[in-house]
Amino acid sequence: MHHVAVLALPPVTAFDLAIPGLILGNARVDGAPGYEVKLCTPRPGTVASADAAQGLDLVIRQGLGILRQADTIIVVGSGSREPLDPVVIRALQRAHKACRRMVSLCTGAFALAQAGLLEGRGATTFWLRADELRSRFPAIEVRPDVLFVEDGSIVTSAGVAAGIDLCLHLVMRDYGAAVANEVARMTVVAPVRAGGQAQFIPRPASQQRGDSLAPLREWACRHLDRPISLAELARRAHLSERTLTRKFRAETGTSPLQWLLQQRLGRARELLETTALPMERIAESCGLGSADSLRQHFAGRIGIAPAAYRAAFGHARANL
Incomplete structure (x- = not known):
């Protein structure tokens, strides 16, 4: 059982607060819950909501003490721009020193x-406040064009629904792709959402017409079993290689070939988890x-050998 503490700093966004319970709470491992999710706040009781105009306030009964027992601490988005209470700062710093995994959803990045x-x-945050984060904390490499950023034991997500993508990523990290995919099916969301926050940042109208590369990415995912060159992708998109690379990076935060490698490794993960295929067959597929x-790519990107990954998450979990 993985223990998760969700920290609400008022005024809290109710949608952000619900995401960890919705996603992590649906993760089942060998028929048992994979996570215990508890809410906490600096001053237990009625907590002001950013949605108060709709008549919504929240009651949270747990205080900061539960952070000490948590394996993962998730700080959800807050509408406050006030300095953080020193008590909260010390609690977060203690948790980080104790090697807890620290996570932020949306503007929760400001607390971290x-x-x-x-x-x-x-790190990343809601794109409307990315410049503010960069200005107030220049030592942070702010990435406003992605859905989430994992940097060591700290993971930050972009705005609103990107928290769903991040929590699914946590499930995949902790229990493997098969469990994460089952959670995605249960909650009727995409296991991995193509693209990044840049898709939702307003751009001039001249840049918005017919510029989505989603059909190209879908085609590539259907043909992962064969070589695909940058030149072929560019021909299919009716673009030069240079223009394709620029557009691809704007939509996904990475280059076409790096994105393609990510998809190949994601497919390899699924096959390692759900089949007994030999390594050569998986590599070909x-x-x-x-x-x-x-082995080289898997170890380089995922930090573990394919055989070790299969031993941890493989065939025995295929019948979850």
């Missing part, structure tokens, strides 16, 4: 930043060529 946990790290290539 005030606690000094994001200095020298990459994912377009990685050989078992040696699979």
Whole structure:
């Protein structure tokens, strides 16, 4: 059982507050809950909501003490621009020193930043406040164009629904792709959402017409079993390689070939978890060529050998 403490700093956004329970609470491992999710706040009781204009306030009964027992601490978005209470700062710093995984949803990144946990790290937040985060905390590498950023033991998400993407990522990290995919089916969301926050940032109208590369990405995902070059992608998109790379990076936060490698490794994960196929067959099915290539890329990107990954998350979990 993985213990999660969700920290609400008023005025709290009710949608953000609901996401961890919705996603993590639906994760089942061998038929048992994978997470225990508890809410907490600096002053238990009625907590002001950012949705108060709709007549909504929240009652949270747990205080900061539960942070000490948590494996993961999730700070949800807040509408406050006031300095963080020193008691909260110290609690977050203690949790980080105790090697807890620290997570923020939406503007929760500002709390982690005030606690000094994001200095020298990459992070993201709601795009409307990304410039503010960069201005107030120049030591942070703010990435406003992605859905979430994982930097060591700290994970930050972009605005609103990006918290769903981040929580699904946590499930995949903790229990593997098969469990995360089942959670996605239960909650009727995409297991991995293509693109990034940049899709939702307003752009001039001249840049918005017919510029989505989603059909190209869908085509590539259907053909992961064969080599796909940058030149072929550019031909299919009717673009030059340079223009394709620029557009692709704007939509996904990465280059076409790096994105393609991510998809191949994601497919390899699923096959390692749900089949007994030999490494050579998995490598061929994912377009990685050989078992040696699979091992090299898998270890480089995921930090573990394919065989070790299969031992941790593999065939025995296929019947969850």
